[in-house]
Amino acid sequence: MAEPKPVLEMTGIVKEFPGVRALSGVDFRLFPGEIHALMGENGAGKSTLIKVLTGVYSLDSGTVTLDGKSVRIGSPLQAQQAGISTVYQEVNLCPNLSVAENIFIGREPTRFGRIQWKRMRQEAAELVDRLGLDIDVTAPLSSYPLAVQQLVAIVRSVGTGDSDGSGTGTKVLVLDEPTSSLDRDEVLELFRLMRQLRDEGVAILFVSHFLDQIYEICDRMTVLRNGALVGEHLVSELDQVGLIQLMIGKAMDQLEELHEHQLHADVGETLLKADGLGRVGGVAPFDLEIKKGEVLGLAGLLGSGRTELARLLFGADQPDSGKVTIGGKQVSMSAPNDAISAGVAFCSENRKTEGLVPELTVRENIILALQAARGWTRPIPAAQRDELVAKYIKALDIRPANPEARVGRLSGGNQQKVLLARWLITQPKLLILDEPTRGIDVGAKAEIQKLVVSLSEEGMAVLYIAAELEEVLRLSHTIGVLRDRKLVAQLANGPEITPTRILETIASGEHQ
Amino acid sequence: MTTTPRWRALTQHHLFWPVAVLVVLLLINVPFTPDFFSIKMTDGHLYGSLVSIVLFGSPLILVAVGMTLVIATGGIDLSVGAVVAITGALTCSYISDRSDQDALSGVFLAMGIGLVAAVVCGLWNGFLVARMGIQPIIATLIIMVAGRGVAQLITDGQIITINSEPYKLIGGGYWLTLPFSIFVVAAVVAVTVALTRRTALGLLVESVGGNAEASRLVGIRSRRIKIMVYVFCALCAGIAGLMISSNTSAADGNNAGLWIELDAILAVVIGGTSLLGGRFSIGGTVVGALVIQTLTTTIYTIGVPTQTNLVFKAAVVIVVCLLQSPKFRAKVFGARFGSGPGANGSGTSAATPADTTPTTAAAPKMEVS
Numbered sequence: 001m002a003e004p005k006p007v008l009e010m011t012g013i014v015k016e017f018p019g020v021r022a023l024s025g026v027d028f029r030l031f032p033g034e035i036h037a038l039m040g041e042n043g044a045g046k047s048t049l050i051k052v053l054t055g056v057y058s059l060d061s062g063t064v065t066l067d068g069k070s071v072r073i074g075s076p077l078q079a080q081q082a083g084i085s086t087v088y089q090e091v092n093l094c095p096n097l098s099v100a101e102n103i104f105i106g107r108e109p110t111r112f113g114r115i116q117w118k119r120m121r122q123e124a125a126e127l128v129d130r131l132g133l134d135i136d137v138t139a140p141l142s143s144y145p146l147a148v149q150q151l152v153a154i155v156r157s158v159g160t161g162d163s164d165g166s167g168t169g170t171k172v173l174v175l176d177e178p179t180s181s182l183d184r185d186e187v188l189e190l191f192r193l194m195r196q197l198r199d200e201g202v203a204i205l206f207v208s209h210f211l212d213q214i215y216e217i218c219d220r221m222t223v224l225r226n227g228a229l230v231g232e233h234l235v236s237e238l239d240q241v242g243l244i245q246l247m248i249g250k251a252m253d254q255l256e257e258l259h260e261h262q263l264h265a266d267v268g269e270t271l272l273k274a275d276g277l278g279r280v281g282g283v284a285p286f287d288l289e290i291k292k293g294e295v296l297g298l299a300g301l302l303g304s305g306r307t308e309l310a311r312l313l314f315g316a317d318q319p320d321s322g323k324v325t326i327g328g329k330q331v332s333m334s335a336p337n338d339a340i341s342a343g344v345a346f347c348s349e350n351r352k353t354e355g356l357v358p359e360l361t362v363r364e365n366i367i368l369a370l371q372a373a374r375g376w377t378r379p380i381p382a383a384q385r386d387e388l389v390a391k392y393i394k395a396l397d398i399r400p401a402n403p404e405a406r407v408g409r410l411s412g413g414n415q416q417k418v419l420l421a422r423w424l425i426t427q428p429k430l431l432i433l434d435e436p437t438r439g440i441d442v443g444a445k446a447e448i449q450k451l452v453v454s455l456s457e458e459g460m461a462v463l464y465i466a467a468e469l470e471e472v473l474r475l476s477h478t479i480g481v482l483r484d485r486k487l488v489a490q491l492a493n494g495p496e497i498t499p500t501r502i503l504e505t506i507a508s509g510e511h512q
Numbered sequence: 513m514t515t516t517p518r519w520r521a522l523t524q525h526h527l528f529w530p531v532a533v534l535v536v537l538l539l540i541n542v543p544f545t546p547d548f549f550s551i552k553m554t555d556g557h558l559y560g561s562l563v564s565i566v567l568f569g570s571p572l573i574l575v576a577v578g579m580t581l582v583i584a585t586g587g588i589d590l591s592v593g594a595v596v597a598i599t600g601a602l603t604c605s606y607i608s609d610r611s612d613q614d615a616l617s618g619v620f621l622a623m624g625i626g627l628v629a630a631v632v633c634g635l636w637n638g639f640l641v642a643r644m645g646i647q648p649i650i651a652t653l654i655i656m657v658a659g660r661g662v663a664q665l666i667t668d669g670q671i672i673t674i675n676s677e678p679y680k681l682i683g684g685g686y687w688l689t690l691p692f693s694i695f696v697v698a699a700v701v702a703v704t705v706a707l708t709r710r711t712a713l714g715l716l717v718e719s720v721g722g723n724a725e726a727s728r729l730v731g732i733r734s735r736r737i738k739i740m741v742y743v744f745c746a747l748c749a750g751i752a753g754l755m756i757s758s759n760t761s762a763a764d765g766n767n768a769g770l771w772i773e774l775d776a777i778l779a780v781v782i783g784g785t786s787l788l789g790g791r792f793s794i795g796g797t798v799v800g801a802l803v804i805q806t807l808t809t810t811i812y813t814i815g816v817p818t819q820t821n822l823v824f825k826a827a828v829v830i831v832v833c834l835l836q837s838p839k840f841r842a843k844v845f846g847a848r849f850g851s852g853p854g855a856n857g858s859g860t861s862a863a864t865p866a867d868t869t870p871t872t873a874a875a876p877k878m879e880v881s
Contacts, residue, residue: 316729340731354729357722359790360715368719371712372731379712422730 005068007032007171007203008053008084013062015048022048025062026229028222030172030203035194037214037235038207040224041247041441043399043411046207049224050174053205054086055079067171083171085157089180089439091149093156095142100124102141103156127159131193147186150178151193158197173197174205179213180439183302191217209439211240223247248443258453259474263493267477268292271461272344272430274313277322282308285321286487288480290430295452295462297476297493299469299502305485306465307349310432313463314346315339327429340373343429347419347436349465351412355419358408362398363389365407366421373426392421397447413444420451431455432463437471449475469499481505526784529835530799533782537806537828538562544814557686561809569805570683570693571596571752573798575772576779577704578748580797581741583780585734586721586789587641587648589742592749592776594659595633596769599626599753601666604674604763613676622679623754630750631743633659638739656773663765673762683758693755700751704744705794714792717741721789775804782832803832 008030015023023045030036040046051057053064055073064071066082073079079086093102100121101108108115109123124137133151141149158170175194179187194204194217208214214221215235223230223246230246238246271292278285283305290296298306311317313324315333324331326342333339336346348354357365366389367380374380380388389403396417398410407418416436423431433452437445452462452475466472472479473493481489481502489505491497522528541548541561551560575592582589603626610618633655640651685692708714720727720734727734752772757763781787782803783796807828816824834840 314729336729337731337733346729348729353723354725357719357726357790359722360718364715364719368715368727368732369730371715372727372733374712376711376713376716376737379710379715 004031006030006065007067009065010049010053011063011065013049013052013064014060015052015057016060021227023052023227026224026227028229029232030205031220032171032203033198033201034219035198035204035206035217037218037221038205038224039214039221039243039247040230041443043226043413044224044247044441045227046224047176048227050086050176050205050207053079053172054084054174083169084174085170085172086174086176087150087153087157087178089177091146091153093141093149093153095149096140098138099128099135099141099144099152100137102152103127103137103159105156127155131155131158131196133193145186147182147189150182151190154178154190154193154197158202170202172203172205174207176207177209177439178206179208179210187213209441211243215240244442247441258449262295262453262456262475262477263495265293265457265477267294268459271327272313273325275322275325277312277319277324279308279312279317279319279321282312282317282485283482284486288313288487288490290461290463292429292461293456293459294478295456295464295476297472297479298463298465298482299472299479300482300506302467304482304506305487306482307434308485309480309482309487310346310434310463310465313339313430314344314432316346316348340369340426344432345369345423345426345428345430346432347416347423347434349435349438351415351419356407356415358406360407361403362393362405362407362410362418363403365418366392366403366425369422369426388425389421392425396421396451411440413440416440416444416448420448424455428460430461430463432465434465435467436464437466437468445471469502473497473499473502526793527796527799530782530784530796530803530832533832533835534799534803534806537803537810541810541813548813553689556689558689561813563691565802565805565809566694566697567691568809569801570691570697571755571769572772572775572779572805573697573801574700574748574752574755575769576776576783576797576801577701577794578745579773579776580780580783580785580792580794581704581708581717582648582745583777583785583787584717584721584789584792585738585741586724587738587742588777588787589637589652589745590649590773591633591637591652591655591659592745592752593769593772594656594663595630595746595749596753596756596772597663597763597765598633598659598666599630599750600757600763600768601663601672601765602626602629603679603754604672604757605666607676607679608672608674613674614678616678619676619678626754627747627750630746630753634743634746635739637746638742641742642735642738660765663763663768665765667763667765669765671762671764675761679758680761681758683755684761693759696751696755700748701794701798708794713737713740718790718792722791776801778829779804782829782836784836 006029010026010028013023013026013028014021026045026049028049038046038049048057052059053073055076055078058074064073066084071082073082073084094105097105103124104120109119110116121137128135128137133155135144135148135152141152144152154173154175157173178190182190194206198204206214206218218235220232220234221238221243222232223243225247268291270289272290274286274288276285276287286309298309300306308317312319312333315336315338318334324333326344329342331338331342339346352358357368363385367385371380386403392398393401393403398414398417398421407415410418420436436448449471452464456462464472464475476493479491479493479497479502480487481491483506491505538548545561548561551558551563575596579589579592603622606622606625607613607619612618637652637655640646640654641648644651681687681692682696683693687695708717716727716732716737719730719732720737724734749769753769756768779800780797782800783793783798785792785796807825811821811824
């Protein structure tokens with residue numbers, strides 16, 4: 001790195017909300033042609049810093065220097081005009097428009113007030129081509145999978161900045177959790193694009209909860225904790241263990257103890273039995289047994305049918321073959337209500353769309369499942385309700401510990417805990433957790449895994465789905481392996497079961 | 513600045529802006545009608561502008577209260593005006609066929625028939641929306657259009673006039689010195705509030721409106737809840753229909769309750785319930801309906817030329833809606849009237865008033881660009 005001069009320099013950034021100091025004097029530098037990771041637990045101030053940078057929040061004090069000039073970023077539009085583009089986790093594009101239209105939306109090339117469609121398509125095609133992507137720009141965006149839509153969002157943001165869309169305008173590209181819903185191949189394609197942009201001199205700020213990805217793609221990282229800067233390091237000079245220690249401020253090897261514990265734990269009698277349960281287009285008919293106090297982990301690639309299997313066991317989708325018996329009684333599974341009254345609970349992987357009611361308060365979200373089970377005519381008495389809610393807020397350490405807070409404003413980890421509380425309050429016999437640790441920070445991840453272990457100790461059966469194999473192996477007594485929407489193997493966990501072994505099973509698609 | 517925290521808590525209350533607008537509208541009338549606020553006792557009845565506003569606003573309040581629950585589930589009901597007409601037509605035509613129009617039994621039976629018809633309309637709407645999955649605006653458009661035809665079929669295209677003293681009571685009579693409709697409205701509002709806030713119905717409605725799929729996965733029987741609110745809304749419209757036809761002692765299939773659905777939707781929005789569904793406020797809706805009725809009264813008392821009536825009304829409505837928007841308030845009046853800083857950038861729906869917990873700290877610094 002020859003005499004690098006930062007393209008972006010933020011010094012002494014302070015941002016306060018009523019009662020909270022979200023950022024206390026953070027310094028942050030970004031060099032041209034680097035991929036820089038912003039690390040920290042949820043609530044460490046990552047999102048706040050990004051929102052200050054992109055003009056969503058105004059800063060209380062501190063300076064921002066872009067290309068050596070002091071700038072004031074008052075709005076997202078100003079940020080874009082200054083050359084700072086952002087791509088968020090959720091793709092904010094119009095799926096019904098074509099790729100070219102999406103790339104140029106709001107800055108279409110015009111002549112005499114008329115959009116020059118041909119020129120727009122041509123320029124879009126050139127841009128896509130230059131970035132080495134194979135996308136038909138005339139096709140509607142919705143005809144592409146989410147991953148490609150995300151790439152289009154990046155292409156769009158790179159094209160922003162100057163009106164002719166030649167792509168020289170973007171100096172800083174902020175990618176906020178772009179990989180959380182991508183599979184491995186899609187991530188690789190994204191990384192290729194990121195490397196190309198880096199080599200063209202764009203400074204990329206990358207936020208991700210996947211440590212492996214950080215180590216794969218990033219050059220440098222800045223670590224935040226509790227709104228303060230902990231350090232800036234070259235990725236090559238800090239290993240994962242060191243990084244986690246920096247992030248949470250303490251060493252953590254308790255997770256390994258969890259694994260030891262689970263390997264030696266006993267399970268009870270059969271709770272749920274599925275015979276030939278299946279759904280066309282969902283998952284092929286399978287047999288499955290879950291015992292009391294057992295953690296059954298599901299391993300498989302994204303799209304292998306993990307979620308579909310879980311949804312069938314909850315009645316979220318209706319099976320078209322097979323039957324389910326819970327505690328010896330057959331359950332029809334024609335709607336979630338059937339499963340819920342049989343004692344099954346389901347935390348969806350999509351917290352926002354299938355879990356939370358963002359407008360409602362923490363308290364209301366927590367009691368929702370219990371209230372639904374009681375019916376509208378029998379409200380939970382206020383005193384009992386408040387006691388229950390307070391108990392679970394405390395037990396799961398939900399922050400802020402304010403039952404009146406709007407749940408939409410909580411961080412991802414706390415939102416996940418609210419959903420857990422919602423179901424735990426109903427005292428289910430089987431708890432289905434689909435990706436409960438996705439998109440949440442290391443500390444909350446560990447807490448949730450510990451919770452799963454203690455629940456299974458109390459006799460609750462847990463169906464656990466996670467993209468990270470280590471997590472599945474750590475917690476499960478039995479591991480179900482899925483491949484191409486088929487349950488191909490069920491392995492009893494033991495010392496000889498390793499991630500490699502699971503991957504081999506997935507690859508061969510065979511039992512043993 | 514010593515009053516800041518209390519003042520701030522007050523302005524952040526979800527009813528503050530609707531009530532403020534109502535008060536201002538009422539005050540505007542005073543220069544034109546100096547005895548606007550006076551209430552006189554004549555023949556054992558109370559008379560005065562305030563009494564008339566509530567009296568003439570009664571049908572709108574009823575319709576708007578029902579509409580609030582429908583909107584809270586994320587739906588809308590355009591058919592309420594037609595339901596008003598059908599109920600009035602059925603009830604009046606039944607009464608007009610009686611030899612003794614004053615017989616109580618006949619009047620009760622007539623009202624029963626009218627309300628059952630309203631409930632059937634509500635069931636139909638609920639069935640289309642909840643079971644068939646048709647978009648509410650389309651599903652309820654059917655009765656909005658066809659319902660007027662049905663009402664005219666019932667009345668044979670005529671305006672049916674009746675002469676029934678007991679029936680006259682509902683919309684035009686007095687009881688305990690006050691118009692009887694005020695008691696009807698008070699009862700319906702009280703029942704609605706009790707039904708939604710004393711049971712869990714309100715929470716479940718807000719949940720369905722706030723996130724339908726999450727509500728299904730949590731085990732809420734959202735179809736049943738949707739059907740219930742459409743039936744309830746139609747029932748409210750039916751009672752309003754009784755009131756309107758009783759007040760004029762006539763059933764006009766063509767004009768009874770014409771455009772009342774639009775005023776009702778407006779009242780709901782002014783009251784602070786978002787058209788996107790979710791949080792709702794019955795109190796807000798009542799104030800909203802009163803704002804609209806006061807506006808109509810004001811237009812007459814200050815002598816706005818008839819041809820500019822609607823423009824004037826539109827202008828006031830725009831102002832009210834702008835005042836409801838936290839973003840607008842923050843821009844124009846500064847942070848003191850705006851919501852908390854968190855709401856500013858987080859895309860809070862413009863129709864929902866600031867409902868951040870009132871902070872007792874001094875007003876935070878916030879730049880107004």
